[in-house]
Structure formats: C-alpha cells, structure tokens
Amino acid sequence: MFMWRACSSSLPTKTNLFNRGMLSSNSCPVCQEEANTILHILRDCPYARSAWFKSPLHKFSNPLRVSVWSDVVEEVLREQCKHTIEVFFTLAWIIWGHRNNAWLQKPSVAADCLGEKAVAYKEEYRVVLRKVEDSSSVMVHKWRPPPAPSVKLNVAMTLFRARNSVGMGAMIRNYRGEFITRYCEEFPRSQDGL
Ligand SMILES: [Zn+2]
Known part of the structure; x- marks a missing residue:
C-alpha cells in the first residue's frame, strides 16, 4: 500500500x-x-x-x-x-x-x-x-468428516470483552465434508448462551 x-x-x-x-x-x-x-x-x-x-x-x-x-x-x-x-x-x-x-x-x-x-x-x-x-x-487437517450417513456439527464460542457479549458460531457438514448450513449470533454475556 x-x-x-x-x-x-x-x-x-x-x-x-x-x-x-x-x-x-x-x-x-x-x-x-x-x-x-x-x-x-x-x-x-x-x-x-x-x-x-x-x-x-x-x-x-x-x-x-x-x-x-x-x-x-x-x-x-x-x-x-x-x-x-x-x-x-x-x-x-x-x-x-x-x-x-x-x-x-x-x-x-x-x-x-x-x-x-x-x-x-x-x-x-x-x-x-x-x-x-x-x-x-x-x-x-485436523477436521475429519463423520462416518456416512451422519452429519457433523462444529461449534465455537468467543468472548467480546469490550462489548460484554458472547459470539457463537456453528457449522454442519455431511460425511463427504460438504457444507450444509451455518449459524452465528452475538448475545449479551448475562444470558446463558448454550
Ligand atoms: Zn533531503
């Protein structure tokens, strides 16, 4: 630049x-x-x-x-x-x-x-x-697809200290490793995210 x-x-x-x-x-x-x-x-x-x-x-x-x-x-x-x-x-x-x-x-x-x-x-x-x-x-390389015909759900959470909130993301993939759907949301820390 x-x-x-x-x-x-x-x-x-x-x-x-x-x-x-x-x-x-x-x-x-x-x-x-x-x-x-x-x-x-x-x-x-x-x-x-x-x-x-x-x-x-x-x-x-x-x-x-x-x-x-x-x-x-x-x-x-x-x-x-x-x-x-x-x-x-x-x-x-x-x-x-x-x-x-x-x-x-x-x-x-x-x-x-x-x-x-x-x-x-x-x-x-x-x-x-x-x-x-x-x-x-x-x-x-760590991620492995599930055995057929299952799907696999991966979930991750993170803390945004400055905003006092929690971010959560999830992704579902099938046994071939193909992406099916995803979800992400940010919510106040006071709630029970799970
Ligand atoms: Zn000069």
Whole structure:
C-alpha cells in the first residue's frame, strides 16, 4: 500500500502539500536543501543515499538512474529477485518513516543501520507469515468428516470483552465434508448462551 501510494504521488510529501497551498515551504525536513518530493525522500536525499549505500542494495544509491520514482520501482520489479524486491520495499518504507520522524522532530536513526533493519523486518514478517500458514494448515487437517450417513456439527464460542457479549458460531457438514448450513449470533454475556 505504501509503495502504491509512493508510485502514484499520493503520499503527503511537503511538495504535495505545498502544491495544494497547505504549507509555505516544500524544503526537505531531513537535509533542508531540496524540494521534498518522493524521489528526493526515498533516493536522492543524502540520508536516503547513505541508507541505500550501506545496505545490501547499494546499487540503488546511484542518483543518475531514472528520474521518476515509479520508474525506479518498475525497474526493480522487472530486474530483481523476490528477496531483493522485498528488502527494497521495506527499506524505502523505513526511509519514509525516518523522514516523518525528522519532520515531527523525533530522534533519528543512523542511516547506515537501516539496511540491516530492513532485512531483519522482512525476515521477521516471513517467519510470522509461515507460522500463520502452518497453523491454518493444521486446522484444515485436523477436521475429519463423520462416518456416512451422519452429519457433523462444529461449534465455537468467543468472548467480546469490550462489548460484554458472547459470539457463537456453528457449522454442519455431511460425511463427504460438504457444507450444509451455518449459524452465528452475538448475545449479551448475562444470558446463558448454550
Ligand atoms: Zn533531503
């Protein structure tokens, strides 16, 4: 979502806000020298260049490549492997976060450790994703259809603490595992749900 917004110039860069009359200056809050466009923030600002240069993606620190951010991304998508694309997207997002911090005068992080941070974030995300996939496949394999010609009723309940209510759901499937019907309802906690 971040990269889509970056490529379609819909991120609230100072230049975008300046062009809409919402700011009186469009200078970069990080280097104070150039217009705060998306290409400047993510590639040409000295901070961004340093972050790319010290990362495994140092070739992207070259400012003489294409001059529109979406072209940079297009080139990366066309020429790089999945791992590099993921690190590239993550590092760009972290650099954008740094620019926001600089604008809000929050403490900044040294540019040379961002590459490592991006790789770690990306790996962490991949591990979490794998855990989610593993747990869902366990759920699928645990369920067994009943012997013919029976049907099986599965029931689950959950507590919604904020609303002080209970949610209940049930599903009936036949011996071939085919879905027959379902039921779900939310009711106050004071009632006896069962
Ligand atoms: Zn700058």
